[in-house]
Amino acid sequence: LVSCPNSGMSAGLEQTANKSADALLLCIDIGTTAVKLLLVESATRRILYSGSNNIEASPVSTAPRQSVMSLHSILAAFSNLASKIDSHIDGDDNMLGRVSDILLCGQMHGIAMWRSEQPLASCSELVTWQDGRCSLEFLQSLPAPSRPEVVAPKSGFGLATLLWWQRHQPDRLAEFDACGSAMDWLAALLIGGSGSVRMSGQLAASWGYFDLAGQRWDADSLAAAGLPPRPRLPDIAPVGHVVGCLSPTLLTSLASGHAWAGRLPSSCRVRVPLGDLQCVVYSVYAPLQPSTLSSTSTGPADFDGRAFLNFGTSAQLGFLTSEPPQQPSVRDHAGIDCFPFFSPDRYVLLAASLNGGNVLAEFVQTLADWQEQLTGQRCPSETVWQRLQVLADEAEPASASDPDPLISPTLLDERCGGGTQGGSVLGLRMSSCRSLGRLYRSVCLGLINNLLSLCPPAALRQAGIDRIILAGSALRRNAVLRRAAALRFDECQFQSIVLEDGGARQQPAVADGAAGLAAQFLDWVAAGRGES
Structure with missing residues (x-):
């Protein structure tokens, strides 16, 4: 001591x-x-x-x-x-x-x-x-x-x-x-x-x-x-x-x-x-009341069936397990890593993407740069963020005849990829090309798709996961990203749990x-x- x-x-x-x-x-x-x-x-x-x-x-x-x-x-x-x-x-x-x-x-x-x-x-x-x-x-x-x-x-x-x-x-x-x-x-x-x-x-x-x-x-x-x-x-x-x-x-x-x-x-x-x-991860599973940190148990029953999606500067999709790290498991997927938690018999299995809120921030920065290059005037970043949210809300919904483009916004190469391919855009049309709201919506969806490529839905089901807790500063502030996550998880038959009424969400x-x-x-x- x-x-x-x-x-x-x-x-x-x-x-x-x-x-x-x-x-x-x-x-x-x-x-x-x-x-x-x-x-x-x-x-x-x-x-x-x-x-x-x-x-x-x-x-x-x-x-x-x-x-x-x-x-x-x-x-x-x-x-x-x-x-x-x-x-x-x-x-x-x-x-x-x-x-x-x-x-x-x-x-x-x-x-x-x-x-x-x-x-x-x-x-x-x-x-x-x-x-x-x-x-x-x-x-x-x-x-x-x-x-x-x-x-x-x-x-x-x-x-x-x-x-x-x-x-x-x-x-x-x-x-x-x-x-x-x-x-x-x-x-x-x-x-x-x-x-x-x-x-x-x-x-x-x-x-x-x-x-x-x-x-x-x-x-x-x-x-x-x-x-x-x-x-x-x-x-x-x-x-x-x-x-x-x-x-x-x-x-x-x-x-x-x-x-x-x-x-x-x-x-x-x-x-x-x-x-x-x-x-x-601890804050995600521990209920935090307004202005007060409440206690929580760390028993296995607290985490059964629940994974977490955390979006900050980077992004992580994972869950807790008591499985010894040397045993074959969902960890065998190339994009999934294992880290220690707070007790010797518990680990965090997760796909950690280098592309998260940093990509959205770069998108906003790029738009502000383009405006300055074209007009000589620069729009404040906060204004760009707000307008993107509004434009995405107002944009026409995608349809079978007019789908949104498929954007893979991997500006940083993932650690498990081994390549330098960068991001890509597929299926860009006149209608979507002219809609900044649709492009932004596609970038948000692309970030979620990228995480699911690192940690496939089948791997989550193999671990007994049926619910995904949505957490992190980027998800909390960004309704478009939040909807994209809920949409993809719903398509994969996972229930999305948005932490709004508890947790650190009460303390922005x-x-x-x-x-x-x-x-x-x-x-x-x-x-x-x-x-x-």
């Missing part, structure tokens, strides 16, 4: 369970385009503050097929949110002083490197999950996983990127001694970079070469791949593990540029970061990931589960 200064006791489950009645949780969700934050009262589960702040520098390609983002931009987005907390809550001018635990989750697969003694001053960029530098040829040159239960590396996975660096830019690796996800970097920053990086199995699995059953790195395959000695791979830690407590010296050094830092207590514990996928500023992160932690404490 970790001992925190000024806390008077160890930072284990006993301390968490016996915390003062006014203790708060600070929950941080680091996404691809925004950082989202929740402040939750532990005893009552009340949400005291929620907010979202765009990351100034969106992922950019520094070279063809590469996608990176600045860690400092992520910190700036978080700092902007954290500094607003006290001014948004009446009756208490130091809410951050009541924070007992910091919980982190966020974008999976990506990798960043840093020097452990200087995580802020000496760090690399974050190579994101959208990165495509690892070609099919390169991936095929890597050793196969040593056992069936080991996650194979794919393009955009952290260890694939690390091995790519080792082969193409080995000198760069020698600059750093630590590596991890964006959340692991922020955790290391908060605790002063002391000790080895500790990573959850959820995030480690998203890097590849991770043994799902043994919850450890696949040492044999990594040795065969020529894993470099620097940076050192993170140690694996269980869910709920305390990676450390806030560093007083770091808080002092940050305080000048980040006002929130000086208001957090040095006794505050930082828990091992988790994957946004698992936290979103709340990230599903941050809400699930907080709910899971409080349920974990209430269940009396231990930690290491």
Whole structure:
């Protein structure tokens, strides 16, 4: 157990369970385009503050097929949110002083490197999950996983990127001694970079070469791949593990540029970061009432027959299972991956598409660019979004004699495809070509069809699925996309469940990931589960 200064006791489950009645949780969700934050009262589960702040520098390609983002931009987005907390809550001018635990989750697969003694001053960029530098040829040159239960590396996975660096830019690796996800970097920053990086199995699995059953790195395959000695791979830690407590010296050094830092207590514990996928899935199945996180059971009966469709920047279609990952199953489909959930006997099987809300955002950006090129004036993106919704509603319905075009909007090549074919349009006619509403409707339907090509309806039926829960920020805001999903699932004889009257939908500023992160932690404490 970790001992925190000024806390008077160890930072284990006993301390968490016996915390003062006014203790708060600070929950941080680091996404691809925004950082989202929740402040939750532990005893009552009340949400005291929620907010979202765009990351100034969106992922950019520094070279063809590469996608990176600045860690400092992520910190700036978080700092902007954290500094607003006290001014948004009446009756208490130091809410951050009541924070007992910091919980982190966020974008999976990506990798960043840093020097452990200087995580802020000496760090690399974050190579994101959208990165495509690892070609099919390169991936095929890597050793196969040593056992069936080991996650194979794919393009955009952290260890694939690390091995790519080792082969193409080995000198760069020698600059750093630590590596991890964006959340692991922020955790290391908060605790002063002391000790080895500790990573959850959820995030480690998203890097590849991770043994799902043994919850450890696949040492044999990594040795065969020529894993470099620097940076050192993170140690694996269980869910709920305390990676450390806030560093007083770091808080002092940050305080000048980040006002929130000086208001957090040095006794505050930082828990091992988790994957946004698992936290979103938890929030999907856990009923969340307005302004309050309610508890949920995680028994098998809670999930029987229900899959989830989550649309954010990317998109996922999957379900929970207790089937051991090494057994032949629906996982044998090329587009379906297996990741650990919150208990040792439960896994998430899912098709993870790189093409989700990012494609719709690119469509909107393209229309705005075209207008500017033609007229010299640019329409605000928000106006384009609103007009597309209206035009799609007003557009003539498709018919047998005048069908909508078939659009495959795969602007990013899927990890399981192995090709570089891009998207396509089939069946474009005069009537549909002139209707922006019909084209937009077809793009939305194409995104759903793409997911179903990765996780076929037959595979869902094989797993006993008969209902699909529609969740995620893109589905919540986009009625056209929501209708497209409901239409396709109805055609495949699945019932669609739209989360509108419960869940994080009641809190539009709340990230599903941050809400699930907080709910899971409080349920974990209430269940009396231990930690290491």
